[in-house]
Amino acid sequence: MKIGVIGTGNMGRILIEAFLEAKAVNPNELILTNRTLQKALDIQKEHAEVEVAASPEDVIRRATVILLCVKPLDIHPLLKQLSPYWTKDHCLISITSPITVQQLESIVPCHVVRVIPSITNRALSGASLITFGHRCSSHYQTYIKELFQKISTPCVIEQDITRIASDLASCGPAFFSYLLQRFIHAAVEKTNISREMATILTSEMIIGLGELLKKNVYTLPTLQEKVHVKGGITGEGLSVLEAELGELFEHVFERTHAKFNQEIEKIKQQFQN
Known part of the structure; x- marks a missing residue:
């Protein structure tokens, strides 16, 4: 089955390279x-066997x-x-x-699926968020799940949790990358450790943490309990986090949801017109 990709920017290229590396599709x-x-x-x-088409029309043919x-605001005019x-x-x-499967179904006659990927899919890991349109056949539903299972853990979601699910699975790597960089910066500023060594240790720590979770060795709460010895040094650090973190992540989600709602309104205008 021929798969066309319209848009080979950051995420388009990530998906293409992941599919090829996982041998989910042939070039x-x-x-x-x-x-x-x-x-x-x-x-x-x-990837010499990959075909390049001169236009989106040629891809669909x-x-x-x-x-x-x-980009979201480019989709409606392109589909038209x-x-x-x-x-x-x-x-x-x-x-x-921001664009729902129902909106897509309103202007195309075909099977429709929304898949929100994550940069982690490039490592053949992380989640992909899938929402099927009402017209999407069981054949295509199975095909899409199996395709994305080669590069991720497919999670079928409903429209009402789209934003928060995307915040966690898709935006999360950027959020936690920023926090880790701040973690490294503070270590360098407050001690004699080099930035290179702090980066190595932090990177290895986060990779190891991921492996513990992947192998179901610990849950997040039990992992914290194992490291946190009562009256110990880790506990002192955790007390600072508890005191100073406050409602940081609540505010993050409030901001992302507000921006999401702004995009939804712009897209509604396109589809209504």
């Missing part, structure tokens, strides 16, 4: 295009499953532009969170 099954065509050609340089990896080329046999996969 000759992929047809790529991008507004700046050179980005698609750069991928072809590394040649592929059955279409991964749409463009491509309206003569969609058939009922196509399966459209959108990777943007």
Whole structure:
């Protein structure tokens, strides 16, 4: 089955490289295009069997499953532009969170799926958030789950938890990357450790933490209990976190939800018009 990818920017390229590394698809099954065509050609340089199409229209003519990896406000005009080329046999996969499967189904006649990936998928890890449209056949539902299972843990979600699920699975790596950088910076500022050594130790710590969770050795609460010896040094550090963290993450989610709602309103206007 030919898979078309419209948009080979950051996330589009991450998915392409993950699928190829995991052997989820063969290179000759992929047809790529991008507004700046050179980005698609750069991928072809590394994977010679991948096909590059001159336009989105050409991708839809040649592929059955279409991964749409463009910015949210670009999707509606692009789908309208491509309206003569969609058939009922196509399966459209959108990777943007503010646009619902119902909105997509309102302007295309085909099977529709929304998959919100994570940068962690590039390591064939992390979650991918899947919402199926009402018209999406059981055949395509099985196919999409199996495809993304090769690079992630697929989680089927309902529309009402889209934003928070995306915050946790997709935005989370950026949030915790920032916190880890602050963790390293404080270590360097307050002690004689080099930034290189602090980065190595922190990176190895977080990788090890992930392995403990992956292997179900500990849950997050039991892991904290194991490290936290009563009256010990870890406890002193935790007391600072408890005192100073406050409602930091509540405020993070409030801000991301507010921005999400702004994007939803802009997209509503597009689809209503």
